[in-house]
């Protein structure tokens with residue numbers, strides 16, 4: 598078992614679900630917990646774990662196994678000792694006589710998991726990420742806990758923004774997709790929500806702020822995704838965008854947007870970045886239930902020797918989704934979806 602990529606809430610709850618599901622149904626289960634994600638599998642760093650190691654961790658954030666990012670594109674690039682990382686993982690798998698790898702991770706993790714499947718290893722995966730951007734599941738665990746934290750941040754900003762009559766930006770995690778910003782923005786009553794999927798026109802953002810001022814509203818709150826992008830930048834090629842970013846003097850997108858708003862309106866703009874707090878702390882009850890159900894369903898697949906699947910949650914039911922359908926696909930916010938239309942109907946601006 599291993600947890601890979603950025604951590605999130607309910608990783609421990611999910612592993613507990615898998616282990617409880619196996620140990621109460623099989624007499625003889627050996628669990629190898631790999632340290633720090635794929636790194637542990639590549640370099641054979643692991644601990645033998647018993648079912649008691651998974652007791653009392655339902656509510657604990659982070660991951661008892663540790664995690665690391667091992668970029669997919671570097672998997673076939675030899676390390677400093679000339680080791681091909683995929684070969685390293687296969688070596689560990691066969692050396693230990695493993696029956697199945699249980700891999701908990703997000704998008705990058707799933708690309709590697711699918712590669713291991715193609716290489717002939719038995720793999721079952723679980724969808725974790727605060728970004729909720731994995732294909733094949735309506736919901737990833739970690740997402741709802743992160744929404745709660747980002748919403749709390751926006752709630753707290755509301756009172757101070759109202760007192761001072763200021764424009765505030767709350768920068769929410771999500772470089773490629775805006776689910777977290779969209780949900781926390783709506784839940785927190787943000788007036789403007791900027792997402793990677795809906796390039797913004799700064800003039801429209803400024804118009805929305807000025808319209809609120811004219812209507813006698815003393816403050817404006819923007820929920821801005823880390824990966825929010827202007828219409829102008831969205832028209833650039835990837836290479837041109839990268840070049841532009843290198844010369845960018847702002848620490849993040851929020852600072853650039855704040856500078857443009859200040860220039861256009863003359864009002865002061867404050868920025869709050871909850872950052873990694875969004876991935877921290879205890880999982881919320883929803884995520885505990887989701888992770889437990891997904892873990893338990895994964896145990897069933899393993900008992901049935903059905904490998905090569907991610908366990909997703911689709912329309913309230915756990916579902917096995919072939920790994921090749923999940924790997925390399927992002928679940929993005931559809932600008933034409935009803936949630937966006939409903940948000941716009943109540944006056945939220947997306948700057949488009």
Ligand code: F6P
Pocket residue numbers: 603666703726727728770771772823876
């Ligand atoms: O993938 C989850 C995530 O938290 C993203 O929302 C965020 O952009 C990124 O990870 C941050 O990564 P790191 O922890 O490596 O800085």
